[in-house]
Structure formats: structure tokens, C-alpha cells
Amino acid sequence: MAEELSYTTEPAPKPTARDELEGLIETLSESGTLRALQGFTGQFAGVSGAALEHLTGPAGRRLIGSVALLAEVLSNVPAEKLEGVASGFGKGTERASEMLGKEPPGTLQVLKLARDPDVRRAMASILIILKSIGEGLGEGDRSRGQQDGIATSL
Amino acid sequence: MIGEAGHFTGAPKPVLRKSIDLVKYAETFTGLGPLFATSKAEAAMRDETIKRTKTVCTYCGVGCAFEVWTKGRHILKVQPHKDAPANGISTCVKGKFGWDFVNSDERLVNPIIRRDGKFDMVEWDEALEYTAKRLRAIVDEHGPDSVAFISSSKITNEECYLVQKLARAVFGTNNVDNCARYCQSPASKGLSRTVGYGADAGSMDDITKAELVFIVGSNTAVSHPVLAARIKRQVKVHGQRLIVSDLRSHEMADRAQIFLQPNPGTDLVWINAVAKYILDQGWEDRDFIERRVKDLEKYRDSLQKFTLEFAAARTGLTKETLKQVAKEIASAKTVCGLWAMGVTQHMGGTDCCTAISNLLLLTGNFGKPGTGAYPLRGHNNVQGSCDFGALYNYLPGYASVGSDEARKPFEDAWGMKLPSAKGLNNKTMIDAIEEGTLKALYVVGEELALVDSNARRVQEQLEKLEFFAVQEIFFSTTARFADVVLPGTPSLEKEGTFVNTERRVQLLNEALPPLKGCRPDWKILRDLARHLGHDWNYESPSDIMDEVAGIVPEFAGIRYDRLKGYNSLCWPVDKDGNDTPLLYEEKFHTADGKAAFFPVDFAEPVNQPDEEYPQHLNNGRVLEHFHEGNMTFRVKGCVEKIHEAFVEMNPADANEQGLEEGDWVEVRSPFGKVTTQIVVSDSLRSGELYMPICSTEQRVNHLTSTKADPVVDTPAYKEMSASVKKLGRRSASPIPKSNPRNGKPTPLRSVRVEDKWRRDDYHDPETSRPDGGNV
Numbered sequence: 045m046a047e048e049l050s051y052t053t054e055p056a057p058k059p060t061a062r063d064e065l066e067g068l069i070e071t072l073s074e075s076g077t078l079r080a081l082q083g084f085t086g087q088f089a090g091v092s093g094a095a096l097e098h099l100t101g102p103a104g105r106r107l108i109g110s111v112a113l114l115a116e117v118l119s120n121v122p123a124e125k126l127e128g129v130a131s132g133f134g135k136g137t138e139r140a141s142e143m144l145g146k147e148p149p150g151t152l153q154v155l156k157l158a159r160d161p162d163v164r165r166a167m168a169s170i171l172i173i174l175k176s177i178g179e180g181l182g183e184g185d186r187s188r189g190q191q192d193g194i195a196t197s198l
Numbered sequence: 199m200i201g202e203a204g205h206f207t208g209a210p211k212p213v214l215r216k217s218i219d220l221v222k223y224a225e226t227f228t229g230l231g232p233l234f235a236t237s238k239a240e241a242a243m244r245d246e247t248i249k250r251t252k253t254v255c256t257y258c259g260v261g262c263a264f265e266v267w268t269k270g271r272h273i274l275k276v277q278p279h280k281d282a283p284a285n286g287i288s289t290c291v292k293g294k295f296g297w298d299f300v301n302s303d304e305r306l307v308n309p310i311i312r313r314d315g316k317f318d319m320v321e322w323d324e325a326l327e328y329t330a331k332r333l334r335a336i337v338d339e340h341g342p343d344s345v346a347f348i349s350s351s352k353i354t355n356e357e358c359y360l361v362q363k364l365a366r367a368v369f370g371t372n373n374v375d376n377c378a379r380y381c382q383s384p385a386s387k388g389l390s391r392t393v394g395y396g397a398d399a400g401s402m403d404d405i406t407k408a409e410l411v412f413i414v415g416s417n418t419a420v421s422h423p424v425l426a427a428r429i430k431r432q433v434k435v436h437g438q439r440l441i442v443s444d445l446r447s448h449e450m451a452d453r454a455q456i457f458l459q460p461n462p463g464t465d466l467v468w469i470n471a472v473a474k475y476i477l478d479q480g481w482e483d484r485d486f487i488e489r490r491v492k493d494l495e496k497y498r499d500s501l502q503k504f505t506l507e508f509a510a511a512r513t514g515l516t517k518e519t520l521k522q523v524a525k526e527i528a529s530a531k532t533v534c535g536l537w538a539m540g541v542t543q544h545m546g547g548t549d550c551c552t553a554i555s556n557l558l559l560l561t562g563n564f565g566k567p568g569t570g571a572y573p574l575r576g577h578n579n580v581q582g583s584c585d586f587g588a589l590y591n592y593l594p595g596y597a598s599v600g601s602d603e604a605r606k607p608f609e610d611a612w613g614m615k616l617p618s619a620k621g622l623n624n625k626t627m628i629d630a631i632e633e634g635t636l637k638a639l640y641v642v643g644e645e646l647a648l649v650d651s652n653a654r655r656v657q658e659q660l661e662k663l664e665f666f667a668v669q670e671i672f673f674s675t676t677a678r679f680a681d682v683v684l685p686g687t688p689s690l691e692k693e694g695t696f697v698n699t700e701r702r703v704q705l706l707n708e709a710l711p712p713l714k715g716c717r718p719d720w721k722i723l724r725d726l727a728r729h730l731g732h733d734w735n736y737e738s739p740s741d742i743m744d745e746v747a748g749i750v751p752e753f754a755g756i757r758y759d760r761l762k763g764y765n766s767l768c769w770p771v772d773k774d775g776n777d778t779p780l781l782y783e784e785k786f787h788t789a790d791g792k793a794a795f796f797p798v799d800f801a802e803p804v805n806q807p808d809e810e811y812p813q814h815l816n817n818g819r820v821l822e823h824f825h826e827g828n829m830t831f832r833v834k835g836c837v838e839k840i841h842e843a844f845v846e847m848n849p850a851d852a853n854e855q856g857l858e859e860g861d862w863v864e865v866r867s868p869f870g871k872v873t874t875q876i877v878v879s880d881s882l883r884s885g886e887l888y889m890p891i892c893s894t895e896q897r898v899n900h901l902t903s904t905k906a907d908p909v910v911d912t913p914a915y916k917e918m919s920a921s922v923k924k925l926g927r928r929s930a931s932p933i934p935k936s937n938p939r940n941g942k943p944t945p946l947r948s949v950r951v952e953d954k955w956r957r958d959d960y961h962d963p964e965t966s967r968p969d970g971g972n973v
């Protein structure tokens with residue numbers, strides 16, 4: 045005689061972060077990434093030492109400084125303004141490469157090219173950029189002079 | 199599923215929005231190239247974490263095959279594939295989205311044993327030892343026939359084979375059955391009486407090839423949606439003729455050139471009348487009958503009473519309609535007859551199935567492409583449950599238990615003598631509990647406390663068992679009466695094979711590991727046999743299939759390596775792997791290779807409407823839920839479409855009783871009552887009611903009777919009368935606005951791709967069909 049009985053099921057444990065971690069470890073292992081990582085971490089001191097040695101040398105410092113400066117300058121320039129210059133540069137490089145191995149153009153041909161409105165527009169842009177660079181360099185000199193002054197006064 | 203697939207698709211909305219804006223901004227400078235490259239890289243990363251597994255749908259008998267994509271235990275999506283033999287790139291809403299139940303919090307995750315008026319969680323060893331001991335003790339005291347087993351049409355062939363082997367080889371009883379008893383056993387019998395195999399005569403390709411299809415008692419568009427889609431296409435695009443007979447007008451009826459709405463329970467009458475008219479006109483296929491069918495004269499005599507006048511009076515159809523149907527069937531070169539539970543769940547279910555088979559024989563519609571009889575199997579593996587021997591009268595491959603010759607290969611393979619007397623079936627098991635001769639029952643995944651007719655009586659009997667074990671994935675209503683409940687696994691967590699309605703054997707692979715604490719059902723059965731002292735050493739389901747293939751000639755060539763990918767085999771399959779999508783091309787599956795007409799008479803339906811219960815009560819499926827709904831009511835999307843059963847009523851009847859959509863009513867029958875809501879529907883005629891069989895609480899089987907077809911004991915679910923009483927409360931309609939029933943299908947004849955194909959400038963694409971898409 046078995047009378048009707050109720051029963052509340054215990055929910056099965058949901059997959060935890062630990063389960064996902066296990067999955068990740070397995071994937072890393074199967075793909076070989078884990079082995080590479082192991083090699084890297086095993087040699088961490090050596091690898092990082094070598095990397096730092098390069099980065100703290102004069103060339104490394106220049107690289108870090110230039111990248112940071114470039115990033116700062118680029119972050120101030122709206123991308124759409126750079127687009128025209130960048131795409132023109134790309135196309136120009138392509139066309140210029142077509143001239144590789146050919147006879148260089150004669151002086152007259154160069155002069156003729158210089159009368160092309162697109163060339164004139166580009167040259168004007170370059171000259172404006174050069175002017176700005178010059179101004180920048182001048183400002184750099186002035187500010188360095190001031191800094192030197194401060195340093196001197198200290 | 200949403201938000202699970204990609205590495206960033208689960209990001210919080212504001213983050214996701216900003217990321218999208220950033221990408222859009224960057225795209226104007228970078229172009230699409232780098233974005234596509236990033237996307238491809240992400241797709242490759244997804245590939246690494248997403249597992250794609252080919253499986254077979256767990257719901258209906260169409261047997262759609264597809265890939266299921268999973269990430270950990272998350273089920274990401276179902277992706278059909280052009281190579282899937284039954285469905286190609288199609289699925290229905292259940293196969294596509296109906297999988298939440300797999301990760302439901304209500305899954306059973308440990309065995310439980312009834313002790314001191316409650317269920318205790320126990321370890322597997324203890325549960326299996328306890329079950330073995332109790333069953334053994336009962337058999338020792340009362341003999342082998344005091345225990346019985348019910349297999350499931352949701353489990354695999356290999357598991358069904360083990361259930362019947364457990365009954366026969368371990369306990370020595372043929373008391374084993376499955377839910378085909380509730381649905382298509384009459385069809386199996388009707389076909390075995392006439393043509394041999396109790397199975398579909400051909401494949402779904404044959405159905406689509408047929409010049410004419412007639413469907414009796416099946417709302418195929420909701421019960422077998424993908425097959426229905428194929429038929430609808432043939433009708434719409436290729437001019438296939440369609441005749442539908444049903445009590446309700448439904449989507450298939452709307453598409454039919456001829457729609458018959460006979461009086462309830464009278465299909466046999468119009469079928470026999472059509473057959474008689476064909477014979478009277480001399481329209482039968484004489485050549486086919488002379489060569490291949492016996493007993494025409496006996497059949498002709500049996501039809502004498504089925505005149506057009508008699509049929510018109512009894513069915514309510516006009517004589518003209520009957521003549522038109524006869525002419526259509528006799529003149530079509532190829533005809534397929536399809537039917538489902540509207541035919542089988544009657545007192546005369548077996549005879550009606552036989553009548554359909556007779557009619558197809560009369561018109562020469564067996565054994566050639568585009569012809570045959572097609573009882574549409576309801577569950578995904580109800581065909582396999584029967585094929586692999588979960589039957590009280592047949593061993594696997596339909597070897598009769600009473601035949602020494604048929605039993606011998608099994609006795610040789612299993613090394614023991616097997617019982618030769620027929621056992622108990624689902625119905626007689628309940629009777630035997632009532633009589634006190636059946637003491638113990640072992641049920642695998644069958645919700646008989648709800649799906650058997652007159653469910654309250656079944657529940658009362660289950661309470662009387664000395665020992666009751668249930669293998670289930672949820673704590674079902676049936677499990678409430680159990681002494682021990684063993685947690686099995688759903689189809690996504692196991693390997694094995696299913697047989698769909700076309701006898702097609704397909705392989706399903708394990709998409710997810712079994713939920714912790716659960717075991718695939720074949721392992722539970724194997725381990726139980728071991729606890730009972732039998733050395734069952736199957737290491738995988740393919741070991742089981744190899745054993746079956748070694749014994750049953752029909753399955754001799756079924757091997758897992760032949761079922762890889764989307765390969766499939768329609769049994770009979772010879773040793774070399776040649777299968778038989780179309781049966782009876784040369785001969786019928788009978789002793790002399792000939793089919794036989796089997797005369798059948800009409801039996802008046804029972805439980806007819808009277809003064810107290812003035813309306814006929816019909817029942818059936820809805821698209822969004824499967825059967826009683828134990829799985830689909832645990833799927834959020836399906837519940838949003840329909841959250842509970844209801845009763846449909848004709849507008850005139852509703853008006854007369856002062857009822858409106860959403861009104862709460864009490865539906866009463868001589869066997870019980872349920873409280874439910876009214877849906878007003880003009881798909882029914884006045885005097886008829888309809889309730890879906892799916893429900894969380896208000897079960898139509900609280901209203902059905904114990905009356906059953908006397909030949910095969912299938913309950914007469916469709917023969918019931920009821921009354922409706924207004925309760926004076928109203929809620930929103932149980933069918934929400936978002937349900938497709940409230941939609942309007944686009945009345946396009948087709949998208950007319952043929953016109954495009956005919957154009958001079960059209961070229962076939964390099965790959966002929968889409969492969970189902972990529973990540």
C-alpha cells in the first residue's frame with residue numbers, strides 16, 4: 045500500500061565559476077597556450093629582465109616616449125581629419141611604388157606635375173604642417189629655455 | 199539561449215551598446231575588412247567553446263534530426279541540417295526551442311526511497327539493492343507474473359530492449375508493455391491483419407510523392423508539424439490532392455479539397471461505404487488484387503450493409519460527398535492513407551485501422567512509391583518501443599511469444615527458457631492490480647497516472663501495489679505512488695537510437711553529460727540486472743544494438759558505424775546494411791507473401807451524449823506542448839504560448855449557455871470533473887467539446903472512461919460525453935494574443951521560386967542548398 049506522497053526535488057548544483065575555470069584550464073592546456081605560459085612564467089625573471097633591459101636602455105626610452113607622445117597627439121586629432129591624409133598617403137605610396145625600376149621623370153615632367161592642383165594642395169598642406177612643426181620646435185626651445193631658467197634659479 | 203553563445207553577447211546592455219557604437223564609429227575609417235577579421239577570430243574562438251552534437255528530437259514521431267549546440271550545460275541553439283533524412287532544414291517550435299526542461303531545477307538528481315511516510319535521498323547502490331530485493335521477494339512469494347514492466351516511448355531502442363529483457367530473462371514474465379497501448383496498437387493490429395508489419399508502409403518521401411493523401415483523425419499540423427509542412431507544400435505547389443476527415447476543422451482541413459466532418463466515432467462507416475461504392479462501380483484495382491491479395495469475396499460480402507444510404511444516415515455525410523471521395527481515391531494513381539488517434543482511440547479502433555488498410559489494398563495502393571498506410575506515431579520512439587519488444591505478446595522484431603520457433607533465437611542468445619504465455623498489457627496490468635494478482639510494477643518514464651484513461655482509477659490502483667519502482671527525470675505524478683524513484687536522463691544526456699514513424703532508425707549522441715546524480719536509463723537497467731545476479735556487461739548502447747542485430751533478422755544490419763552523421767536505416771535492414779524505406783514491393787510480410795482483406799463491422803461508440811451529459815467530448819494535442827506536458831510545461835517559451843488546458847466550445851453553444859471566452863466552467867463526465875476555462879471556437883460543431891491533453895492540473899483523463907477496444911485494449915479516449923457548468927468567474931483567454939492561432943497566415947500560393955528558376959539569366963548556385971549556416 046503506497047499512498048500518494050509529494051517530494052520536492054533538490055535543484056542540481058549550477059555550474060560555478062570553478063567549473064568554468066576548469067574548462068578554461070582544459071582549453072588552455074589543449075591549445076598549448078598553457079605550455080607556452082608555463083615556459084614564460086618559469087623563465088619570468090629571465091624574460092622580464094631581458095625585456096626591461098631593452099626598454100630601460102636609450103632606445104627603449106625613446107620608443108616609450110615617442111609612442112606616448114604620438115598617442116597624445118593622435119588623441120587630439122579627430123580621426124576624420126586624419127583620414128584624408130592617411131588614405132592619400134596610402135594611395136600615393138602605391139602609385140610611387142609603380143615607378144620603382146623605371147626611369148626617373150625629367151625636370152620638365154616634375155615641373156608639369158607641380159602645376160597639378162592636387163599636388164599644389166598637398167604641397168601647401170605639407171608646408172603648413174612644416175610651419176607648425178617649426179613653431180612647435182621654436183616653442184620647445186623657448187620652454188626649454190624657461191625650464192633651464194627655473195632650474196638655474198633653483 | 200539568448201546571450202550565451204558569443205564571448206561578448208552576455209555583456210551588460212550599456213556596455214554592449216557602447217561597444218557597438220565604438221565599432222560603428224571605427225568602421226567608417228577602418229572599413230569592413232578588419233571588422234570581419236575580428237568577427238572571424240571571435241567565431242573561431244566560439245568554435246573552441248561550443249560543442250555541436252547531432253541528436254534526434256525527443257518529441258513527436260516525425261523524428262527530426264539536428265545539431266544541438268551547447269556550451270557547458272547551456273543549450274545554445276538547435277541547428278537543423280539539410281542532410282537530416284526526415285526534416286532537412288525544418289523543425290517545429292518544440293524541437294527548435296523546447297529544451298529548457300533539460301536544465302530544469304525540478305530534475306531528479308538522486309535516487310529516493312519511500313520510508314516512514316516520506317521520501318529519503320539515498321545512494322545508487324542502496325536504491326538498486328533495495329529495488330532488486332523487493333522485486334525478488336515478491337516473485338519468490340507470488341511467482342514471476344506478479345511483477346510487470348512498462349517501458350517508455352521516450353527512451354532509446356536499446357533501453358526498451360533492456361526493459362523487456364529484464365522482464366523476460368531476469369524475472370521470467372511477459373508482463374511488459376509500452377504507451378503504444380494508449381495510441382497506435384490498433385494500427386499495428388489492423389496492419390498485421392492485412393499486410394504484415396504493424397508499421398508505416400513507406401517513408402515520408404512516399405507521402406510527398408503521392409497523387410492523393412487522405413488523413414483521418416489527425417490534426418497533423420499540430421501533432422506532426424514538419425510532416426504537415428511537407429504535405430501542405432505538395433498541395434500548394436505541386437497540386438497534391440488532399441482529403442481530410444476530422445471532427446474539428448483545423449489547418450489540414452482548411453487545406454483539403456474535400457473535408458469530411460462525420461459524426462463522432464463513425465469513420466469506419468464512411469470508409470467501408472467508399473470501399474463498397476468502389477467495388478460496385480468496378481473501380482477496384484483488379485490486377486493488383488488478383489496477384490497480391492486474398493479474400494476479396496469475403497470482404498465484398500462484409501460490405502453489403504455499408505450502402506451510401508446507411509453511411510449517410512449514420513455519418514451525417516452526404517451521398518454525393520461519399521461518391522466524390524470514392525472517385526478521388528479510385529482514380530488517383532498513387533494514394534497514401536494517414537491516420538492518428540482520432541481513429542485508434544475508439545472501441546472500434548483496430549477495426550477502423552483495418553478498414554483503411556482494406557481500402558488501400560482494394561485500390562492497389564501498397565508496394566509502389568507514393569502509396570501505403572501510415573499510422574502516424576505520436577511519440578518520438580513509440581515505434582521503436584514496439585519494434586524492440588516492449589510488448590506483452592511480442593519479442594523484439596515482432597517474434598510471437600507463443601511460437602517456439604520465434605522464441606528460440608532469444609533463448610539461444612540469452613541462454614535460458616523464456617515464458618510462452620502472453621503477459622499483461624498496460625490496461626490489464628491495472629485490472630490485475632485491482633484483482634490483487636499483480637503485486638509489483640516497474641515503470642520507466644511513463645506518466646500513466648495522468649495519461650491512462652480514467653486517471654483517478656489508475657491512481658487508486660497504483661496505491662495498492664506492494665512495490666512500485668519508477669525511473670524518471672522528474673518527480674512525476676506517477677512517481678508520487680512509488681516506493682523507489684531512480685533518476686534517469688533525457689535524450690540529450692545519452693547515446694542510442696530512436697525509430698521514427700517511417701521505421702527509420704537514427705542515432706542520437708550525448709550532447710551533455712548526465713546531470714550529476716543521474717544515470718542514462720540503459721545503465722540503470724544494466725546495474726539493476728547486476729544487482730539481481732545477472733552478468734549484463736554492456737559497456738555502451740552500441741553493445742546492446744549489436745546483441746539485437748545478432749538475434750533479430752529485421753535489424754541484422756543496424757550498426758552504429760552505419761548511423762554516423764545523418765545516416766539512417768529504415769528496417770528491415772539486411773546484414774549488408776541494405777534498408778527498406780518502401781515495404782511490400784515484392785511481397786507482403788505474411789506466410790505466403792500475399793495480403794488479405796480482413797472484413798470488419800461497425801461497433802456503435804460508447805459513452806454517447808444523453809440528457810445529463812449532452813455534449814460529445816473530444817481531446818488531442820496543441821502545437822506548443824507535447825502530450826501531457828511534463829517536458830514542455832518546463833519550457834518558458836511554450837508556457838508563454840499556452841499555460842494551461844482549456845475546453846473549446848462552439849459559439850452557438852457558448853451563447854446558449856451564456857458563456858464567453860475565458861469563463862471558468864466545470865466540465866463533468868460520468869467519471870469525474872475538471873475546472874477549466876472556455877475557448878470559443880468555430881472549429882467545432884454544436885454539441886461537441888474539445889480539450890487538449892496537455893495540462894498542469896486540469897486533466898482530460900479525469901473525465902475519460904475505462905472502456906477500451908476489445909482487440910488490443912486501447913482506451914476509447916475519444917468516446918466520452920460531458921456537461922459544462924458556468925462558475926461565474928472570468929479570466930483572460932487561456933490562448934494569449936501572441937499565440938499563432940490568433941495570427942493570420944499569409945495567403946500566398948508560394949514564393950514562386952520556379953519562375954525564377956525558369957529565367958534565362960538564372961544559374962544554379964555552386965553549393966546546391968544552404969548547409970544550415972555557420973557560427
Ligand code: SF4
Nearest residue numbers: 255257258262290293
Ligand atoms: S516535435 Fe516532431 S516535428 Fe517538431 S521538431 Fe520534434 S520531431 Fe520534428
